[in-house]
Amino acid sequence: MIEGTAEAGSPRAPESATKGFGELEAEVIRTGRCTECRACVDLCAADGPEALELDLGTFTFDSDRCTSCGLCYAVCPEVPWAWEDLLDRYDASASEIGHTRFLTSAVTRSAPIKERSADGGIASSLLWYLLDTGQIDAAVLSRNGGVLGPNLFVARTREEILQATGLRAGRGASLATGAGVVTNLDTIAFLRTLHKKDPTSQDRLAIVGTPCQTYTVRRMQQIGVAPAMRINTVLGLFCYEALPFNKVQWQRFEEATGLHMEDISKVQMREELVLTMKDGRTKRVDLDTASLLAAANCLRCTDFTSRFADVSLGAVGSDTGFTTVVVRTEHGRTLFDTALEAGYLTEWTALFDESGRARLESRIRERLAEQTRRKVELAQRSGTKPRD
Ligand SMILES: Cc1cc2nc3c(=O)[nH]c(=O)nc-3n(C[C@H](O)[C@H](O)[C@H](O)COP(=O)(O)OP(=O)(O)OC[C@H]3O[C@@H](n4cnc5c(N)ncnc54)[C@H](O)[C@@H]3O)c2cc1C
Ligand code: SF4
Ligand code: SF4
Numbered sequence: 516m517i518e519g520t521a522e523a524g525s526p527r528a529p530e531s532a533t534k535g536f537g538e539l540e541a542e543v544i545r546t547g548r549c550t551e552c553r554a555c556v557d558l559c560a561a562d563g564p565e566a567l568e569l570d571l572g573t574f575t576f577d578s579d580r581c582t583s584c585g586l587c588y589a590v591c592p593e594v595p596w597a598w599e600d601l602l603d604r605y606d607a608s609a610s611e612i613g614h615t616r617f618l619t620s621a622v623t624r625s626a627p628i629k630e631r632s633a634d635g636g637i638a639s640s641l642l643w644y645l646l647d648t649g650q651i652d653a654a655v656l657s658r659n660g661g662v663l664g665p666n667l668f669v670a671r672t673r674e675e676i677l678q679a680t681g682l683r684a685g686r687g688a689s690l691a692t693g694a695g696v697v698t699n700l701d702t703i704a705f706l707r708t709l710h711k712k713d714p715t716s717q718d719r720l721a722i723v724g725t726p727c728q729t730y731t732v733r734r735m736q737q738i739g740v741a742p743a744m745r746i747n748t749v750l751g752l753f754c755y756e757a758l759p760f761n762k763v764q765w766q767r768f769e770e771a772t773g774l775h776m777e778d779i780s781k782v783q784m785r786e787e788l789v790l791t792m793k794d795g796r797t798k799r800v801d802l803d804t805a806s807l808l809a810a811a812n813c814l815r816c817t818d819f820t821s822r823f824a825d826v827s828l829g830a831v832g833s834d835t836g837f838t839t840v841v842v843r844t845e846h847g848r849t850l851f852d853t854a855l856e857a858g859y860l861t862e863w864t865a866l867f868d869e870s871g872r873a874r875l876e877s878r879i880r881e882r883l884a885e886q887t888r889r890k891v892e893l894a895q896r897s898g899t900k901p902r903d
């Protein structure tokens with residue numbers, strides 16, 4: 516079964532009527548599945564109530580503090596049905612790169628987006644289209660923090676979407692489970708804060724994020740943790756790795772490459788890391804060199820193409836200046852087709868080779884599969900035994 520976010524709009528259960536620590540105990544802890552990764556404990560504390568503690572293999576649960584938010588159950592990677600359910604819903608095991616309705620390469624038709632975009636500006640163009648046509652009220656995006664830091668924020672206008680255009684190569688806090696699946700803690704914390712600020716909000720949202728963010732949003736939607744059910748569009752990015760924030764790691768990067776962080780004006784992630792320096796020079800660093808410096812959790816992550824997104828976007832497979840587009844769900848297909856028809860974007864084939872669609876698709880598929888294999892191998896070298 517493949518459900519896009521839009522058609523998956525009927526939540527399994529509203530918040531608080533869903534599963535919580537009782538079910539986690541019954542399905543995971545008492546059945547010996549718990550790996551003591553602490554995701555449930557950390558998330559419970561991060562969300563406020565601190566109803567859970569884990570010490571030397573023993574859980575302490577304070578039911579008086581528990582708000583029945585369901586987060587502990589939503590983030591536990593060992594819930595037996597959850598992973599299979601997601602794979603089934605999004606047909607994510609269909610191929611190495613997940614389920615695909617079609618693959619293409621495209622570029623925005625907006626000059627201001629093009630000027631700031633990471634690649635072809637397709638993420639921002641699709642968001643503009645969703646906003647202009649009243650399909651969303653806002654989007655959860657990443658901006659600022661120089662070339663590195665992603666700071667999540669809510670964009671409500673075209674201008675705010677434009678502010679997020681481009682690539683911040685850093686990552687939010689994440690948590691690897693040891694099976695190639697990574698939960699993005701920043702995303703959960705941000706979405707929960709949004710919900711707490713306005714629990715009655717009916718705003719319809721889109722989100723753009725890396726594979727760990729995409730997976731996290733889908734897990735929250737799976738059991739109805741607010742406000743995930745209001746997210747009707749998930750645009751996933753390809754991601755081989757994110758660059759570290761950490762000064763020590765940057766020093767190692769500088770020693771290995773001779774390049775200094777303060778001299779970098781733009782970062783692009785393709786089959787290699789492409790750095791535009793402030794003096795206009797372009798420097799290329801192979802991803803394996805960059806991986807020496809990547810965050811530990813990124814080295815354990817096996818999803819390159821955001822398999823659970825409605826539409827996945829990246830550079831690999833396209834000419835410079837274009838975005839590779841992997842349309843996965845029915846909602847994603849309608850979104851791409853209507854935005855194209857409405858003149859928000861243009862396909863590479865329309866500009867260069869009308870009859871070359873099949874060749875383009877097969878080139879993209881090949882490159883994405885190859886990059887996915889590299890990422891899985893990297894994770895395996897770091898001791899990860901991927902799920903599925
Ligand atoms: C950390 C990271 C690693 C990546 N690695 C690869 C790779 O190895 N190979 C590859 O082909 N592509 C990679 N990408 C995707 C690529 O860099 C572009 O984001 C993608 O091609 C979309 O480009 P665009 O011009 O269509 O997007 P734009 O229209 O420029 O919009 C970019 C969108 O990305 C979001 N964004 C920017 N930075 C972040 C961030 N750190 N976290 C979450 N969202 C963010 C913004 O909110 C914005 O909405 C990576 C992206 C990120 C964020
Ligand atoms: S407050 Fe939420 S995360 Fe904490 S135990 Fe209760 S349901 Fe789980
Ligand atoms: S989230 Fe981690 S610590 Fe909590 S029950 Fe699941 S496996 Fe155990």
Ligand code: SF4
Pocket residue numbers: 686689697725726727728754755756757812813814816817818
């Ligand atoms: S490599 Fe994985 S964990 Fe790291 S930022 Fe990318 S998707 Fe997230």
